[in-house]
Amino acid sequence: MKKSYIIMMASVLMMSCSKETEFDINTMDQDQAALGNVEVKLFGSYEGWLAENSPAYTFTSDANGKINVTEKVTSGNYWIWAEKGDYSSWIGTTSSETVPKITVEKGEIVNFDVTLNENYHQYLAGEKWKLVDYVNSSGTSFWNAMGSCYQDDFLEFNRDMTFYFDGGDEVCTGWPQKQDLPIDIVKSASDKVEMQYFGPCYKLNSTIHTDPDGFSWNFYLQDESASTQYIIMSYDTTAVLNLIFEKAL
Known part of the structure; x- marks a missing residue:
């Protein structure tokens, strides 16, 4: 009985550790029209975002501006950067509080939109x-x-x-x-x-x-x-x- 309990708990723990998070992201231009083939990066800190250093996750939207992927993630806050050619999410004076960011919880669905402007960043x-x-x-x-x-x-x-x-x-x-x-x-x-x-x-x-x-x-x-x-x-x-x-x- 004790052995079975240990095996069961180990299985639960393994399932918990392997739980995946689904990302459902839309990329669009300033007119809210779909913008395809956009690279979206999530940084684990504002300092990483600022230096564009070591993004935690990188996704690319399809031709219709859609990203739907599952990833094994670490729960926490992530700062968003997106770009394609002359378009980017560089749209105004920024700080750690004003840069778009999301909170990710392991095993949950993360759904957000990213707006890019033609700003020659x-x-x-x-x-x-x-x-x-x-x-x-x-x-x-x-x-x-x-x-x-x-x-x-x-x-x-x-x-x-x-x-x-x-x-x-x-x-x-x-x-x-x-x-x-x-x-x-x-x-x-x-x-x-x-x-x-x-x-x-x-x-x-x-x-x-x-x-x-x-x-x-x-x-x-x-x-x-x-x-x-x-x-x-x-x-x-x-x-x-x-x-x-x-x-x-």
Whole structure:
């Protein structure tokens, strides 16, 4: 009797340890239309998500934006990252509390939707953009008229969606070393603009930032098909004066 009980308990324990969790996930674009062949990664910590280091689980949706798989999992919280080409779930300023995450319980069904936006994260996240020119709307350069303290400025976009304008090694009098700015990087059809001599560009932010001197800041990313990528920083909505930043290699 005792032997049978031990065997029974061992069997129960083995069944418990092998219990699988079903994932039922839908991937879609910003218009809530199905987006297929999306890679979805689940990270066991926010730090892992931020560094894109060692995802606990990686899935790929089918052509209809569906993922339905079973996995042996460890119960806990998981932070979500999804991407496909220019689309990703990089949609706003993030923190450990605001990055989409799910709670997984072993043996239960995990059901959630992932929304991706066309936001060019692969061009922006983790990249530095160096100031290389200062032009008017006709393409005339005023670079040589700029003080040297401006010419080493740069922009940087981080994976956690922090974004800043840095004064470089030589900081101009009255300007801070670094200006942190909130930014939402989402492209929509209405955001497409045409800038003379720089081809089709895409507006990056839907809000206007104001620097200490009162200028309005609008940021544009040059068409991703261009051989050299530029970000155009306009002082006003008419794009009369533009700072041109080139991706630093």
